Amino acid sequence: MxxxxxxxxxxxxxxxxxxxxxxxxxxxxxxxxxxxxxxxxxxxxxxxxxxxxxxxxxxxxxxxxxxxxxxxEEPRTAPWPAARRDVRVLGDPVLTEPLAGQLTALGARPLTAPAAPGGARLTVEDLLDGGPAAVVWCLDGPVPDGLWDAADRLPGHGVAWLRCHREGWQAYVEPVAAAPGDVTSAHVRSRRLAATPAHRELAAYWTGPRTSGASVRLTPPAVTLLTALLADDLTRWATDAPAVSGLPARRRLRQVDLRSLTITEHPVLPVPEVAPMPRKDR
Incomplete structure (x- = not known):
């Protein structure tokens, strides 16, 4: 020893x-x-x-x-467990390809695929096909309405769910959802709408259409930072590594300014289900 x-x-x-x-x-x-x-x-x-x-x-x-x-004692790096090695990586190649390389180097077995082959929306059955331990979805743009609805159900099937997307010069790395009751993409959208006085404008931006100028191009340093954050979150989930500092990974929304590569953490909680309105007997 x-x-x-x-x-x-x-x-x-x-x-x-x-x-x-x-x-x-x-x-x-x-x-x-x-x-x-x-x-x-x-x-x-x-x-x-x-x-x-x-x-x-x-x-x-x-x-x-x-x-x-x-x-x-002298620290030892925990290996990536075999039961959590298969990770399905979906989305835009500018992010998914470097992320797959990082995950491979860390001991995972990533399987990359287009976000939605043929333009069709993926179902939860599609996402569960092959028995992945985790699904990561990366978008180089805003999230279309309903695109991640099926993926939000993955934690209920015992599959970890992690995602990121870009809105202009801001990118968002959402919390790992690994169990029922964790923060989903729908929860993040609801919390963001509730936190801004410009909720109507933000909702309109998400649903489109949008008139944009020159497209934002992710620089290699920005891609490296975003994929490193995702790979680190996945590694900590896979190896059950303890939190080092800051907010818990399952309750943390990170905003990355792609111009300065500044990371801002925001606490985010699940949105409880709303009880149905009682019916009034006439």
């Missing part, structure tokens, strides 16, 4: 005149009070270079690092 060492992202630095400080994975600096303990011996222990200390002062400091979460 490998010796414990500083977790990735944690560093210890010697500050002139102030002793040691730890830079946490979150980017904060914390002072380390070593008292009269041997600092060089402590640094050797924190890198896993020496055996556990016999000196109680050093042992106490090492335990403090462990309890704070800055010390652990």
């Amino acid at each position: 490998s010796r414990s060492r500083l977790v990735p992202g944690a560093d210890v630095v010697a500050v002139p005149g102030r002793g040691l400080a730890v830079r946490t994975p979150e980017g904060e600096f914390l002072s380390v009070r070593t008292a009269d303990a041997d600092q060089d011996a402590l640094l050797s222990l924190l890198t896993g270079a020496t055996a556990p200390p016999r000196d109680e002062r050093l042992a106490r400091l090492v335990r403090a690092f462990e309890e704070a979460g800055y010390l652990g």
